[in-house]
Amino acid sequence: MPELPEVETIARALRDGGRGQPSIVGARVAAVEVRWQPVIVTPSPAAWAAHLIDAVLTDVWRRGKYLVLEWGKTGYLIVHLRMSGDLVVLPPGQPVPKHTRWLLRFADGRVLAFDNPRKFGRTWLVADPAEVLGHLGPEPFDPALTPARFFARLQQRRGQIKPLLMNQRFLAGLGNIYTDEALHRAQIHPRTAANCLSAEQAQRLLAAIRAVLREGIAANGASIDWMYRGGTFQNTFRVYHRQGEPCYTCYTPVERIQVGQRSTFFCPRCQPFQTC
DNA sequence: CCTGAAACCTGTCTGC
DNA sequence: TGCAGACAGGTTTCAG
Numbered sequence: 001m002p003e004l005p006e007v008e009t010i011a012r013a014l015r016d017g018g019r020g021q022p023s024i025v026g027a028r029v030a031a032v033e034v035r036w037q038p039v040i041v042t043p044s045p046a047a048w049a050a051h052l053i054d055a056v057l058t059d060v061w062r063r064g065k066y067l068v069l070e071w072g073k074t075g076y077l078i079v080h081l082r083m084s085g086d087l088v089v090l091p092p093g094q095p096v097p098k099h100t101r102w103l104l105r106f107a108d109g110r111v112l113a114f115d116n117p118r119k120f121g122r123t124w125l126v127a128d129p130a131e132v133l134g135h136l137g138p139e140p141f142d143p144a145l146t147p148a149r150f151f152a153r154l155q156q157r158r159g160q161i162k163p164l165l166m167n168q169r170f171l172a173g174l175g176n177i178y179t180d181e182a183l184h185r186a187q188i189h190p191r192t193a194a195n196c197l198s199a200e201q202a203q204r205l206l207a208a209i210r211a212v213l214r215e216g217i218a219a220n221g222a223s224i225d226w227m228y229r230g231g232t233f234q235n236t237f238r239v240y241h242r243q244g245e246p247c248y249t250c251y252t253p254v255e256r257i258q259v260g261q262r263s264t265f266f267c268p269r270c271q272p273f274q275t276c
Numbered sequence: 277c278c279t280g281a282a283a284c285c286t287g288t289c290t291g292c
Numbered sequence: 293t294g295c296a297g298a299c300a301g302g303t304t305t306c307a308g
Contacts, residue, residue: 002301002302003301003302006301065301065302080302080303081301081302082284082285082301082302082303083285083286083300083301083302083303084285084286084287084300084301084302099286116285117285117286117287118284118285118286118287118300118302119284119285119286120284120285120286120302120303121302122303157277157278158277158278159277159278159279160278160279163278163279166302168302168303175301175302176300176301176302177301178301221301222301224300224301260279260280261279261280261281261282262302263299263300
């Protein structure tokens with residue numbers, strides 16, 4: 001589930017209200033429960049819980065695929081969902097999801113639950129968010145990331161464009177779905193060497209990345225399988241999971257290949273392979 | 277620097 | 293119905 005648009009959807013719902021629940025900003029923690037300790041990276045699970053008791057949530061935001069919950073002077077609770085799960089608000093008395101790894105009970109009776117079936121997700125509580133987020137590349141919507149700057153960074157890399165776009169040190173937020181969708185929109189083959197792209201292609205690619213992310217956010221993310229619900233972007237996929245079906249642009253069957261160990265979907269006609 | 281393999285997990289779906 | 297195998301939105305570590 002969780003790439004930038006899904007994480008953004010969760011962050012906005014927690015901060016502003018949404019997905020059927022009002023905002024939790026201003027709520028005070030009355031009790032903490034950790035059900036699967038390895039999910040807590042730092043500090044120790046006991047210290048983690050002790051720090052959060054009585055803390056008041058002051059803000060929620062997103063950086064890349066990380067969710068950041070601010071608790072005033074208590075610090076920053078940072079969450080990464082990895083391959084599955086959600087951060088959900090439950091009204092008083094409602095049972096928590098089956099795969100809840102930790103939960104915060106608020107003084108008003110509501111519960112914030114970290115639902116993470118595959119146990120890949122991780123949580124940190126830190127004084128400085130840079131401890132966790134410091135390695136991340138630029139946000140895709142950062143105005144400082146101009147087409148010229150993006151092109152210059154591509155020029156410095158010789159690897160395949162798809163794994164590079166998914167490298168969070170290069171750019172923060174893209175995952176398997178949105179990368180394939182952006183490359184199709186920009187008409188670039190996923191195995192193209194990054195430094196073989198022209199300035200025009202770089203500009204087109206950056207615009208395509210921003211367009212698919214914007215559409216994904218507007219659709220509240222994508223829902224696939226049982227992992228996540230609520231979003232509708234899956235109805236707008238142009239290539240992802242469409243192998244054998246006609247490209248909407250040229251009617252050539254969409255192909256599925258492996259690139260960087262990930263299933264990759266592309267149109268062989270709209271996205272021809274190129275070398276320098 | 278770049279690539280590929282493996283590991284971390286649970287659940288769903290497909291085919292025999 | 294049972295069961296084996298493939299596959300899944302991510303990241304890290306290691307070998308070459």
